Amino acid sequence: MIGIDNIGSYIPHNFESNFDKKIKLNIEDDFIVNKIGVERVSRKLSDEDTSDLCVKAFQRLRGKTCSQFKDVDCIVVCTQNPDGNGIPHTSAVVHGKLGFENNCACFDISLGCSGYVYALSAVQSFMASNGLRSGLLFTADPYSKGINPEDKNTVLLFGDAATVTHLKEYEGEKIFWRPRRFKFSTFGKDRDALNNRNGFIFMNGRAIFNFVMKNVPVQIKELLKEESLSISDIDLFLFHQGSRYMIEQLRRLLDLSRKKAPIQISQYGNTISSSIPLMFETYLNSNKLKKIVMSGFGVGLSLATCIFINQS
Amino acid sequence: MMEIKSEIAKMVKDANKTVIIENDDDFDRTLDEIGLDSLDFMSILFSVQEKYNISIPDEDIDGLNTLNKLIRYIDEKK
Numbered sequence: 001m002i003g004i005d006n007i008g009s010y011i012p013h014n015f016e017s018n019f020d021k022k023i024k025l026n027i028e029d030d031f032i033v034n035k036i037g038v039e040r041v042s043r044k045l046s047d048e049d050t051s052d053l054c055v056k057a058f059q060r061l062r063g064k065t066c067s068q069f070k071d072v073d074c075i076v077v078c079t080q081n082p083d084g085n086g087i088p089h090t091s092a093v094v095h096g097k098l099g100f101e102n103n104c105a106c107f108d109i110s111l112g113c114s115g116y117v118y119a120l121s122a123v124q125s126f127m128a129s130n131g132l133r134s135g136l137l138f139t140a141d142p143y144s145k146g147i148n149p150e151d152k153n154t155v156l157l158f159g160d161a162a163t164v165t166h167l168k169e170y171e172g173e174k175i176f177w178r179p180r181r182f183k184f185s186t187f188g189k190d191r192d193a194l195n196n197r198n199g200f201i202f203m204n205g206r207a208i209f210n211f212v213m214k215n216v217p218v219q220i221k222e223l224l225k226e227e228s229l230s231i232s233d234i235d236l237f238l239f240h241q242g243s244r245y246m247i248e249q250l251r252r253l254l255d256l257s258r259k260k261a262p263i264q265i266s267q268y269g270n271t272i273s274s275s276i277p278l279m280f281e282t283y284l285n286s287n288k289l290k291k292i293v294m295s296g297f298g299v300g301l302s303l304a305t306c307i308f309i310n311q312s
Numbered sequence: 313m314m315e316i317k318s319e320i321a322k323m324v325k326d327a328n329k330t331v332i333i334e335n336d337d338d339f340d341r342t343l344d345e346i347g348l349d350s351l352d353f354m355s356i357l358f359s360v361q362e363k364y365n366i367s368i369p370d371e372d373i374d375g376l377n378t379l380n381k382l383i384r385y386i387d388e389k390k
Contacts, residue, residue: 214362
């Protein structure tokens with residue numbers, strides 16, 4: 001059985017304050033703090049590429065554990081902003097920079113905000129069906145590579161970060177979290193709501209908001225019903241951190257308390273596929289949490305929800 | 313139309329708890345004047361579309377800058 005053992009993360013210590021952009025973009029403090037919920041966005045350093053963010057996340061992970069990671073046999077990077085032009089794949093670059101053994105599968109997954117949930121399923125299944133025992137799933141999607149500084153819809157929102165999730169084959173030692181069930185959806189007809197236009201990230205905020213409000217609660221309720229669970233059976237909902245307002249509206253539609261559906265976005269922004277694992281890292285060692293739901297949604301338009309169980 | 317008005321008042325509250333509609337005059341004040349911002353209005357428009365099964369194209373939004381204009385728009389479309 002493959003499960004999540006640990007998570008490491010890296011947020012570049014290079015920030016842009018949204019308060020400094022108030023006059024230029026004609027916005028108020030209340031909008032920054034209470035609506036978008038992002039007070040500052042993180043930006044990768046000029047000499048950092050996507051693989052470097054991954055390497056730093058791994059170094060932070062290694063610093064947290066006794067594990068030597070000598071037996072890593074699977075490396076996956078979830079990104080839509082790879083190193084260079086995507087050739088070679090960023091996971092191979094990470095493999096080379098970290099000096100892992102050659103008997104290691106490496107591939108990239110091209111997904112955005114739904115990416116962590118999709119990738120957990122893909123990597124866990126890949127490892128299980130191929131007898132692999134120690135996998136590193138990276139999320140690193142620096143949108144700063146394509147942000148238009150004049151675009152209020154994106155420059156205030158997206159931040160750079162990377163995470164790494166260590167997935168291990170259970171051998172009788174304690175594994176914290178294992179997957180119970182996943183559910184996936186795609187709305188390709190609405191793909192133009194978030195795309196790259198002439199090198200810049202474009203986002204139709206209203207279309208994304210409508211997509212999330214219409215489809216995320218439905219998918220969550222369907223998944224829970226299929227597993228004979230109710231919302232009250234779930235201890236924690238980790239939503240992709242699109243914006244403070246979006247999470248507050250999801251809380252309202254699903255009748256969730258603040259504690260049950262936390263918001264963690266103010267100090268670095270919407271970090272795409274890293275937003276869920278950044279929060280999950282905070283709760284990973286909690287013995288009080290038995291069942292959690294993670295739901296990622298965004299570019300594609302793509303949506304994925306999963307239930308994870310605390311095995312310990 | 314009274315029923316739509318009541319529903320809109322409820323949607324305003326769901327979108328932003330701090331906005332208080334005290335009297336009929338508030339329905340003719342601009343959204344900005346009553347304290348609704350673009351995100352609040354986005355939420356209200358979503359609720360309207362779901363409730364009344366109508367589509368509100370982006371190009372119509374600028375003309376809906378008061379709640380009464382939105383109410384009349386809904387009444388014409390549904």
